[in-house]
Amino acid sequence: MPAVPNAPSARPAVAAAPQRQRRKEARPQELLAAALALFVEKGFAATRSEEVAARAGVSKGTLYLYYPSKEELFKAVVRETLASHIADGQQMLAQHQGAMAELLRQVMHEWWQRIGLGPAGGISKIMTAEARNFPELAQFYVDEVIAPTHRLLAGLLERGMASGEFRRVLVDDAVHVLIAPMLHLTLQQHSFGACMLHDPDLDARRVLDLQLDLMLGGLLAPAQLQEAPPLSTPPGTRRPK
Amino acid sequence: MPAVPNAPSARPAVAAAPQRQRRKEARPQELLAAALALFVEKGFAATRSEEVAARAGVSKGTLYLYYPSKEELFKAVVRETLASHIADGQQMLAQHQGAMAELLRQVMHEWWQRIGLGPAGGISKIMTAEARNFPELAQFYVDEVIAPTHRLLAGLLERGMASGEFRRVLVDDAVHVLIAPMLHLTLQQHSFGACMLHDPDLDARRVLDLQLDLMLGGLLAPAQLQEAPPLSTPPGTRRPK
Amino acid sequence: MPAVPNAPSARPAVAAAPQRQRRKEARPQELLAAALALFVEKGFAATRSEEVAARAGVSKGTLYLYYPSKEELFKAVVRETLASHIADGQQMLAQHQGAMAELLRQVMHEWWQRIGLGPAGGISKIMTAEARNFPELAQFYVDEVIAPTHRLLAGLLERGMASGEFRRVLVDDAVHVLIAPMLHLTLQQHSFGACMLHDPDLDARRVLDLQLDLMLGGLLAPAQLQEAPPLSTPPGTRRPK
Amino acid sequence: MPAVPNAPSARPAVAAAPQRQRRKEARPQELLAAALALFVEKGFAATRSEEVAARAGVSKGTLYLYYPSKEELFKAVVRETLASHIADGQQMLAQHQGAMAELLRQVMHEWWQRIGLGPAGGISKIMTAEARNFPELAQFYVDEVIAPTHRLLAGLLERGMASGEFRRVLVDDAVHVLIAPMLHLTLQQHSFGACMLHDPDLDARRVLDLQLDLMLGGLLAPAQLQEAPPLSTPPGTRRPK
DNA sequence: AATGAATGAGATTTCATTCAT
DNA sequence: TATGAATGAAATCTCATTCAT
DSSP states (O other): OOSSOOGGGGSOOOOOOGGGOTTTTTHHHHHHHHHHHHHHHHOSTTSOHHHHHHHHTSOHHHHHHHOSSHHHHHHHHHIIIIIHHHHHHHHHHHHOOSOHHHHHHHHHHHHIIIIISSGGGHHHHHHHHHTTTOHHHHHHHIIIIIHHHHHHHHHHHHHHHHTTSBOOOOHHHHHHHHHHHHHHHHHHHHTTGGGTOSOTTOOHHHHHHHHHHHHHHHHBOHHHHSSOOOOSSOOOOOOOO | OOOSTTOTTOOOOOOOOSSTTTTTTTHHHHHHHHHHHHHHHHOTTTSOHHHHHHHTTSOHHHHHHHOSSHHHHHHHHHIIIIIHHHHHHHHHHHHOOSOHHHHHHHHHHHHIIIIISSGGGHHHHHHHHHTTTOHHHHHHHIIIIIHHHHHHHHHHHHHHHHTTSBOOOOHHHHHHHHHHHHHHHHHHHHTTGGGTOSOTTOOHHHHHHHHHHHHHHHHBOHHHHSSOOOOSSOOOOOOOO | OOSSOOGGGGSOOOOOOGGGOTTTTTHHHHHHHHHHHHHHHHOSTTSOHHHHHHHHTSOHHHHHHHOSSHHHHHHHHHIIIIIHHHHHHHHHHHHOOSOHHHHHHHHHHHHIIIIISSGGGHHHHHHHHHTTTOHHHHHHHIIIIIHHHHHHHHHHHHHHHHTTSBOOOOHHHHHHHHHHHHHHHHHHHHTTGGGTOSOTTOOHHHHHHHHHHHHHHHHBOHHHHHTOOOOSSOOOOOOOO | OOOSTTOTTOOOOOOOOSSTTTTTTTHHHHHHHHHHHHHHHHOTTTSOHHHHHHHTTSOHHHHHHHOSSHHHHHHHHHIIIIIHHHHHHHHHHHHOOSOHHHHHHHHHHHHIIIIISSGGGHHHHHHHHHTTTOHHHHHHHIIIIIHHHHHHHHHHHHHHHHTTSBOOOOHHHHHHHHHHHHHHHHHHHHTTGGGTOSOTTOOHHHHHHHHHHHHHHHHBOHHHHHTOOOOSSOOOOOOOO
């Protein structure tokens, strides 16, 4: 199986009869949308390919015409759904001028708005759940999503530390601390939350704000805070790869 | 029971079972251990009950002698694996005398040691992954695990706030912020971590320490910190149910 | 497998330890009673041997101590339940002095009372249902039950015809006509009747009476018909729903 | 879908199916015919769905393409096999002009010809046998077969009574008396008869005739009896074994 | 004599994938 | 291009029978 086969390329290039050009171009999009919704709802293994086809309004066979297997379909969904947003974040970082604390707040709200709330957030759940059963998908997801995201936040923290805005902390660890609550809320939303179990009062955005406040309380440099609390972890730099 | 000739049920005389009834008392434990390991590795749906039996060294039928269905087996695993630890935490809270910050640190380390590191932590992954596909299990897990854990941490925060040690925050939200990174690390460990993908340097305990430091930086009351950072969320009490 | 193995003979004759002589002798009876009830309720194939043992208050292993297989258990039930009644009928025929019509009425009522109403009647259902799946059982049942019963009624009819009381008919066919409604009612009782479906008004004894009246109307010789007794069932219309 | 190495789901490339989609339209009929034959032969519970598929010349999965469960397959068989005949009987009753005794004879012969002799008659055996184990099927059969048949015969008897042709009897009871021998013969045919046990001389049609003669002897009103035809079965003695 | 833990073939049903049309 | 009938391996759960104790 090719590493990153561009799914729709499975379509043979023969210029077909022109009479029903109607939605032929839209097919891949429709299939990806259907697949995203179902993968998020049921998980990867539990989603039946026939159901994906049905929701997209085509037959089972047609699905296999566009994507040669369920795994390739999933990869296409990931690319379609997450890749662009990560690129956007990197651009925000490159262009931002002011305080990193502000950018951090902005990036996280943006992520929540565009990913966490929608079905795209459910992909995290899928991968977390099924990584061990589908190692090839897991590797793909690490390469295409996790690593770039991590680099983005690490860069942000480093800029803040370089300018003296943030205290010096272990960058890679801090990235995990930053990501954790967002991912956690997303997972909740797509697992117990979707069953309407567990805490209907939970307002995710409010939790995110609280987290940012608490976190920045510990992150901002003494100059920003007037006085720093003692810290058990001695300041360090980013661990070398 | 053989009947008419074409019935293929004629059972060949079984080649004498090697050692029957070896350890009647130990069976449930062995089955639960095998089930825990496999559920964590593969998830609930993807684990075949025959494989559980095989790993416990018994036949398919024997498993069903002890647990009437895969769902009941899973519930038994959850009770066996998580229930006692939650009770212990509640006892720690009841008996603790000193600062809540200290207890918080202690509880979280304990949890990481006893749950997060071992296979028990993988149960969180399973439930997050399969809650929507197995609503009855989801409800069971909320009742037996999530709700008691939440109550434990909420109680801890409230005691800290009552004594003036902590600033006043929305308790339920703060619980989510506290839980999130631990759960996140656990999930990592049992998904990508188990594939040995993604960040082999990650030292979970170090991340937890960092999180506690950052968090306490934002959580400790002004008196403890000498000076408090400005907070966007106005101080409040626990949201009423 | 021996043709007619006397089931309890499977018990080895070793004079066992005398301390628990309690109900050892009663065991076969208890097992047969439990088996009869369950066979009638569920059929032969659908009755689980463990359930038979449980209802008799012994363990699965003990059942196999007395009867070497489910088939042998069934045969023992048939012998125990039906054999004696057939012998009784033959004695009634041998001793009866008066009109055969009277004896016929008496035999059929007796049968209904002792067999049709009780669980023994259910055995007919079992055999009808499972004869083709268990040919050995079928042969056994024909030899032990059907053939003797047929001989009994045939003898009765022949005596009636010989004395001029009955018209001359094909004896074997008439036996079928006589047996049919009784068997039919019994089957009803143990299938749809037991589900409480179908006609709660059905009073089996009344139907039997009607059948005898109608039948005797056709069976009695012209000489007898002149003086025919008024029908036991008073003329009526269809019972209101 | 192959996942981790130990997953035994790696599907070997199927050796090209011989002839797909041969007769899409004919499939349901073929499946119903196969199912009818096997259900009658072995009963509902003892018939394996795979065997039905095999007899119809398709694979296990194909059967489930047409009927979602064994129970639904059975219902379809019942509808296909019995429903139309019942409707025909009702039409015969509506259109008949002459004596009811004649119609009764005609209906019963017709039933024997079309149902009793063929495999359709075996369905009665199945339902009698398995009603208690499959209550939903029992209810279905009562609604679709038993009740309509009963109504048909009740209507016939009532017309005969209204015109003075028949004596006044309890209609519902008389219906049972009428049905019993036919059902009894059918059951015989599909149980012991099919094993070639019990009375190879039995000529079912002759028995039916005898039953009708005897029955009508008791059923016809005195006025009719004067002119009753001589019994169609000439007097004889017991057939020699 | 009695127990009951253990076995393992087998039953129904599901679903990714293929391929003739 | 598109279809959807067909396949068959696999998964959960059952139960008659055995045999060590």
